[in-house]
Amino acid sequence: MRNVTKENITETFTGYFGDDTDPRVKEVLSSLAHHIHEFVRETKLTHDEWRKGLEFLEWAGKITSPERNEFVLLSDVLGMSSLVDMMHSTPEATSSSVLGPFHVSNPPPLEIGGDMKRDFEGEVVVVEGRVKDMSGNPIAGAELDIWQTAPNGMYSSQDPEQDIHSFHALMTTDANGRYAFTTVRPVSYTVPDDGPVGEILRAAGRHPWRPSHLHFVVKAAGHRDLVTEVFAADDPYLDEDTVFGVREDLVMTYVPQPAGSFPDGYALSGQVADSFARVDFDFVLPAA
Amino acid sequence: MRNVTKENITETFTGYFGDDTDPRVKEVLSSLAHHIHEFVRETKLTHDEWRKGLEFLEWAGKITSPERNEFVLLSDVLGMSSLVDMMHSTPEATSSSVLGPFHVSNPPPLEIGGDMKRDFEGEVVVVEGRVKDMSGNPIAGAELDIWQTAPNGMYSSQDPEQDIHSFHALMTTDANGRYAFTTVRPVSYTVPDDGPVGEILRAAGRHPWRPSHLHFVVKAAGHRDLVTEVFAADDPYLDEDTVFGVREDLVMTYVPQPAGSFPDGYALSGQVADSFARVDFDFVLPAA
Numbered sequence: 001m002r003n004v005t006k007e008n009i010t011e012t013f014t015g016y017f018g019d020d021t022d023p024r025v026k027e028v029l030s031s032l033a034h035h036i037h038e039f040v041r042e043t044k045l046t047h048d049e050w051r052k053g054l055e056f057l058e059w060a061g062k063i064t065s066p067e068r069n070e071f072v073l074l075s076d077v078l079g080m081s082s083l084v085d086m087m088h089s090t091p092e093a094t095s096s097s098v099l100g101p102f103h104v105s106n107p108p109p110l111e112i113g114g115d116m117k118r119d120f121e122g123e124v125v126v127v128e129g130r131v132k133d134m135s136g137n138p139i140a141g142a143e144l145d146i147w148q149t150a151p152n153g154m155y156s157s158q159d160p161e162q163d164i165h166s167f168h169a170l171m172t173t174d175a176n177g178r179y180a181f182t183t184v185r186p187v188s189y190t191v192p193d194d195g196p197v198g199e200i201l202r203a204a205g206r207h208p209w210r211p212s213h214l215h216f217v218v219k220a221a222g223h224r225d226l227v228t229e230v231f232a233a234d235d236p237y238l239d240e241d242t243v244f245g246v247r248e249d250l251v252m253t254y255v256p257q258p259a260g261s262f263p264d265g266y267a268l269s270g271q272v273a274d275s276f277a278r279v280d281f282d283f284v285l286p287a288a
Numbered sequence: 289m290r291n292v293t294k295e296n297i298t299e300t301f302t303g304y305f306g307d308d309t310d311p312r313v314k315e316v317l318s319s320l321a322h323h324i325h326e327f328v329r330e331t332k333l334t335h336d337e338w339r340k341g342l343e344f345l346e347w348a349g350k351i352t353s354p355e356r357n358e359f360v361l362l363s364d365v366l367g368m369s370s371l372v373d374m375m376h377s378t379p380e381a382t383s384s385s386v387l388g389p390f391h392v393s394n395p396p397p398l399e400i401g402g403d404m405k406r407d408f409e410g411e412v413v414v415v416e417g418r419v420k421d422m423s424g425n426p427i428a429g430a431e432l433d434i435w436q437t438a439p440n441g442m443y444s445s446q447d448p449e450q451d452i453h454s455f456h457a458l459m460t461t462d463a464n465g466r467y468a469f470t471t472v473r474p475v476s477y478t479v480p481d482d483g484p485v486g487e488i489l490r491a492a493g494r495h496p497w498r499p500s501h502l503h504f505v506v507k508a509a510g511h512r513d514l515v516t517e518v519f520a521a522d523d524p525y526l527d528e529d530t531v532f533g534v535r536e537d538l539v540m541t542y543v544p545q546p547a548g549s550f551p552d553g554y555a556l557s558g559q560v561a562d563s564f565a566r567v568d569f570d571f572v573l574p575a576a
Contacts, residue, residue: 002527003536006374009367012532018493025491031331033366035323040371043319050363050372057359061349071345075338078321079297083328084338086294203313205306241292244300248291 010037059196067157069101073197076100076243077206083244090224090286092134095247097229100215102155107145110169115182118166122151122184124276125254130177131218131283138177139285142220145170148186148213182272185254186212188237201242208242211235216283223285230281252281298325347484355445357389361485364388364531365494371532378512378574380422383535385517388503390443395433398457403470406454410439410472412564413542418465419506419571426465427573430508433458436474436501470560473542474500476525489530496530499523504571511573518569540569 004012013033017026039045060070075081076098085096110116117124131142147168149155156162171179190208193201201208213229229245231238233253238246259274292300301321305314327333348358363369364386373384398404405412419430435456437443444450455474459467478496481489489496501517517533519526521541526534547562 002529002534004367004370004374004529004532004534006371009371009374009532013367016492016494016528016530021493022491028331028333028337029488029492031327035327036366036368037371039319039323040368040375043316044375045316045372047372047376049316050369054357054359054363057345058349058352058357061346061352061359064346064349069342069346071342071349075342078324079292079301080324080328081338082292083294083297083325084333084335086292086297087328087332088335200317203310204304204317205309206304240304242304244292244297246292 006041010034013037056196056200063195068192068195070195070197072101073191073195074200076191077197077201079244081243085227086247090134093224093284093286094226094228095249096227097245097247097250098243099217099227100229100243102157103145103147103215103217104157104164104168107147107168107170108165110146110171110181112171112174112178113180113182114169114171116146116148116167116169117183120151120166120184122187123254124182124272125185125279126180126182126257126272126276127214127252127279127281128178128180129279129281129283131173131179131220131285132177133223133285134287136284138173138175139220139223140173140175140177142173142177142179142218142223142283142285143170144173144179144283145217145219146181147215148183149189151184151187153187153189182276183214185232185277186214188212188235191242206242207237207240209237209240210243211237211241211246213245218283218285220285222288224288226283226285228283252279254279294329298322301325344484344487351483356480356483358483358485360389361479361483362488364479365485365489367532369531373515374535378422381512381572381574382506382514382516382570383537384515385533385535385538386531387505387515388517388531390435390445391433391503391505392435392445392452392456395435395456395458396453398434398459398469400459400462400466401468401470402457402459404434404436404455404457405470405472408439408454408472410475412470412560413473413567414468414470414545414560414564415502415540415567415569416466416468417567417569417571419461419467419508419573420465421511421573422575424572426461426463427508427511428461428463428465430461430465430506430511430571430573431458432461432467432571433505433507434469435503436471437477439472439475441475441477470564471502473520473565474502476500476523479530494530495525495528497525497528498531499525499529499534501533506571506573508573510576512576514571514573516571540567542567 064070089096131139156166193208212232212235218226254277352358377384419427444454481496500520500523506514521539542565
């Protein structure tokens with residue numbers, strides 16, 4: 001007769017696997033059970049705390065919709081999403097970082113030098129750079145899927161006032177691997193904190209802010225996709241991104257350009273203000 | 289600037305706590321983050337697996353209702369619920385075990401020797417015993433909240449054919465700490481396996497069966513509540529309860545009583561068949 005005890009429960013769990021269970025399923029579930037059990041043992045989790053945790057998950061389930069995924073957000077603020085990214089980053093390539101929930105399908109194509117800001121006002125920025133392989137060679141025809149917040153701190157899918165394609169663009173690099181576009185500086189913003197994740201943040205004495213960033217998914221034949229974000233060097237939340245997205249190599253500097261100067265290389269189709277900021281950021285794609 | 293890495297992310301997480309965060313919140317969340325991070329590192333969890341896990345939680349959220357809590361079930365089949373029970377069991381008292389989702393409020397009172405089976409047919413059982421304190425003294429006036437499956441394998445709250453109070457009873461011990469009732473033998477049954485938890489069980493090569501058991505919540509002044517289950521010694525699933533509820537001291541033996549014998553001690557109000565089974569089980573309540 002199996003006498004389940006607090007000492008043998010993990011072993012009992014792994015003893016329940018079928019003989020022909022997929023080895024990876026065994027590996028993942030065994031590790032999951034081991035760590036859940038250790039968590040309960042280490043904290044001597046009480047019934048009340050266990051119940052609270054389950055109510056939390058129920059609430060997260062109820063608040064989750066196609067527009068808002070509280071489980072992804074939970075994974076984000078616990079650092080889990082970032083850690084999964086980092087486990088699969090290639091050290092010789094640009095770091096990957098959190099995809100987030102605001103990507104849209106079929107972003108509108110934008111020619112190199114094009115204008116992503118349209119009619120929005122804000123601090124005008126010219127973002128340019130190159131996509132390269134791990135040996136430093138430029139990659140022609142690489143595809144950059146780019147998105148960011150509007151100046152009101154909202155992504156298009158959060159904001160009924162915005163067109164779904166606002167601040168979204170798809171750009172293809174030229175023969176020299178170059179890309180360039182004008183936009184306005186994305187703003188720092190808070191993750192949704194009116195649900196269970198917000199309660200955790202408050203209980204932990206944490207704020208819900210993310211530092212200003214631009215999202216990129218960069219793809220090229222013969223390379224692994226790079227899902228990443230690029231942060232502003234002077235953002236006050238750079239040191240304490242609530243979703244743990246910041247990596248040393250993902251910080252870009254906004255260099256002020258005085259009135260009268262003009263970006264070279266590409267004719268910019270967007271209106272560049274009398275003075276503007278310039279950002280130079282190169283992506284290195286991981287080999288396939 | 290904070291450069292979050294896969295090595296320092298746990299430390300970064302604990303560094304985010306506010307100065308006046310409740311120490312227990314810090315302890316529980318730190319342990320949770322540590323173990324989630326270790327799980328990701330250990331398994332090198334892929335983005336696809338991470339996404340699958342999140343879809344699983346979303347699905348669990350959708351299927352959860354007041355009648356069915358898939359998160360509790362998940363905790364049960366991972367052994368988490370049982371481990372929380374065991375962490376707070378008192379070794380000198382009867383072991384606690386999974387409460388489960390089928391308890392009802394306001395169970396109908398039943399006099400000692402009363403009949404819980406009503407009109408249901410099955411293997412007739414007389415269950416009797418005493419409630420004692422940790423020194424072995426009988427506890428008078430202890431309250432036993434008792435429930436079990438009907439012979440069709442369903443609890444009243446799962447079965448539109450049953451009255452909500454069917455196979456639920458509330459009994460108070462006499463001056464000698466005794467309780468006794470007639471019922472029919474509860475059957476082994478499966479946990480709901482048509483949702484995400486069922487998918488996990490199938491992927492793990494596990495069955496969804498629980499061995500036959502009677503549920504008890506036993507309460508008495510000056511003692512901690514005991515939430516427990518008592519299992520049949522000859523059940524084929526005793527060694528592999530899918531929710532890890534079986535403890536050595538929670539196994540009771542159904543002793544066949546030949547036709548013509550009669551239980552002594554209490555006049556039994558329920559009809560006792562020509563032959564029946566008898567179970568003797570004493571509860572030892574943990575001191576307050």
